């Protein structure tokens with residue numbers, strides 16, 4: 001699907017190709033069903049039908065009401081809207097000014113929380129994590145305050161693959177009456193995202209991580225959760241997010257999510273054995289290698305290591321020359337000489353954190369590709385070590 005004879009794509013956590021079935025559902029809405037769903041006429045009605053069908057499809061996947069969904073332009077926007085929108089609304093409502101956030105969030109959450117702290121008078125408290133980057137529900141419980149505006153804990157981490165006990169953390173927040181947001185941007189491709197099972201009040205999605213198009217996301221917001229709109233203008237999304245709907249992309253998001261949820265078992269069966277093979281092989285064959293993230297409670301397509309005495313960016317460049325597309329930590333970090341905040345939160349020494357490699361698998365990968373990769377990797381790690 002994604003690979004040619006010279007290149008092997010091993011970076012599905014950065015983005016995925018659009019599933020052909022998803023593309024087929026999207027195409028008619030570029031040229032025929034192109035109307036603006038806010039228009040009164042036939043064309044508008046046609047687009048509105050597509051919009052509401054997509055909304056229902058996403059709602060069915062999440063087990064929520066269609067009115068509890070807000071379509072956005074990406075996972076980052078969903079995170080921004082959840083954090084800023086809920087925190088500011090809670091502050092206006094009852095002066096809540098305490099934010100409880102994990103230190104292993106995507107920057108879409110951390111940078112927003114940091115801005116709320118530096119510019120809007122919130123106190124930002126980071127939750128502790130264990131050596132695998134997991135947050136414990138007990139730590140959340142002991143830090144909740146009457147004035148906590150929002151708790152945000154990532155569902156499955158993009159850099160280290162660790163899956164958090166969202167359901168249990170959600171229960172703690174629910175009992176205290178504090179809104180709880182989770183970033184499921186990486187999780188939704190492989191894990192169930194039933195919002196009632198997860199006990200969440202807000203949940204972020206981004207379509208391009210599960211074979212949908214880039215540039216479209218969604219935020220689930222439990223009915224009754226306060227929200228200050230961040231994008232103001234038209235009355236779209238029940239006055240919670242202005243802007244003409246991107247119908248083809250929203251249709252694509254809905255279909256991609258539906259396929260991820262209905263084909264979950266098949267997808268896991270495809271990637272998980274390759275994931276386990278890479279982990280076992282690298283730990284055995286490459287001295288000075290260490291798995292990052294939880295050994296079991298991790299995404300089924302996610303592999304991440306740190307290598308002693310290796311510059312992660314040099315390794316990525318060498319891998320690229322040899323035809324392997326991987327990543328170190330999050331894609332946005334590539335070319336950034338600073339170690340990732342997520343890896344530092346695991347208490348890894350800076351030198352080790354700089355030697356990270358992330359391999360994320362998808363439906364386009366084959367065992368033969370993995371065999372070729374595993375055959376070539378040890379020599380490349382050695383070459384980069386010698387450079388350093």
Ligand SMILES: Cc1ncc(COP(=O)(O)O)c(C=O)c1O
Pocket residue numbers: 013014074075076077079106108154156157158183184185186206207208215217330331
């Ligand atoms: C966990 C997580 N949250 C949020 C995002 C941002 O999503 P988007 O690229 O759709 O803005 C990403 C993308 O890397 C992610 O992995």
